[in-house]
Amino acid sequence: DTGVSQDPRHKITKRGQNVTFRCDPISEHNRLYWYRQTLGQGPEFLTYFQNEAQLEKSRLLSDRFSAERPKGSFSTLEIQRTEQGDSAMYLCASSPGTDRHYNSPLHFGNGTRLTVT
Amino acid sequence: AQSVTQLGSHVSVSEGALVLLRCNYSSSVPPYLFWYVQYPNQGLQLLLKYTTGATLVKGINGFEAEFKKSETSFHLTKPSAHMSDAAEYFCAVFYGGATNKLIFGTGTLLAVQP
Numbered sequence: 282d283t284g285v286s287q288d289p290r291h292k293i294t295k296r297g298q299n300v301t302f303r304c305d306p307i308s309e310h311n312r313l314y315w316y317r318q319t320l321g322q323g324p325e326f327l328t329y330f331q332n333e334a335q336l337e338k339s340r341l342l343s344d345r346f347s348a349e350r351p352k353g354s355f356s357t358l359e360i361q362r363t364e365q366g367d368s369a370m371y372l373c374a375s376s377p378g379t380d381r382h383y384n385s386p387l388h389f390g391n392g393t394r395l396t397v398t
Numbered sequence: 399a400q401s402v403t404q405l406g407s408h409v410s411v412s413e414g415a416l417v418l419l420r421c422n423y424s425s426s427v428p429p430y431l432f433w434y435v436q437y438p439n440q441g442l443q444l445l446l447k448y449t450t451g452a453t454l455v456k457g458i459n460g461f462e463a464e465f466k467k468s469e470t471s472f473h474l475t476k477p478s479a480h481m482s483d484a485a486e487y488f489c490a491v492f493y494g495g496a497t498n499k500l501i502f503g504t505g506t507l508l509a510v511q512p
């Protein structure tokens with residue numbers, strides 16, 4: 282168990298540019314989540330996958346955001362035409378995803394910190 | 399709306415003193431409750447969870463929490479603080495049904511003074 286891995290750890294970009302983050306979940310975890318965390322706030326849910334299927338998206342996920350998990354393993358989160366308000370820590374988490382969802386605690390990666398200048 | 403409230407965004411205790419971090423939730427049905435800890439520039443680590451059964455839950459690093467349905471609370475405690483406990487702590491609640499996700503409180507930053 283190598284844990285949830287996120288890449289890059291830090292990303293600085295100029296407003297209007299596109300960025301893509303990668304998340305590698307714990308192997309055999311079939312649920313994968315993306316959260317966003319801004320300073321002084323708790324993580325806010327963005328979206329989650331059950332295997333390759335994206336089952337839920339938050340209203341926070343505007344049209345500029347897209348997430349994929351093509352083979353049910355790693356996932357990418359892309360932000361197009363970044364805005365300064367997108368500056369945040371983007372956290373990925375995975376869980377075994379048993380039928381009893383609540384019994385599967387989320388395992389978090391160390392996050393990708395995005396700064397939009 | 400379903401929510402999680404953590405009273406006190408900053409808590410400071412002396413080393414060796416009792417740690418008490420407060421968490422209240424809103425729910426008309428028993429939720430599933432978690433505490434996570436976050437160290438600087440790191441992700442969140444699970445401290446403990448309550449799903450069913452015993453209402454006093456023990457976690458890692460000497461922390462424990464008690465689920466009190468009548469008070470809709472899930473406060474986190476540790477009898478004796480250690481310098482290494484300095485971190486941010488998040489209470490989280492899983493709501494099923496239409497929500498079906500983990501919702502976090504805004505966090506409490508714990509400082510431990512020597």
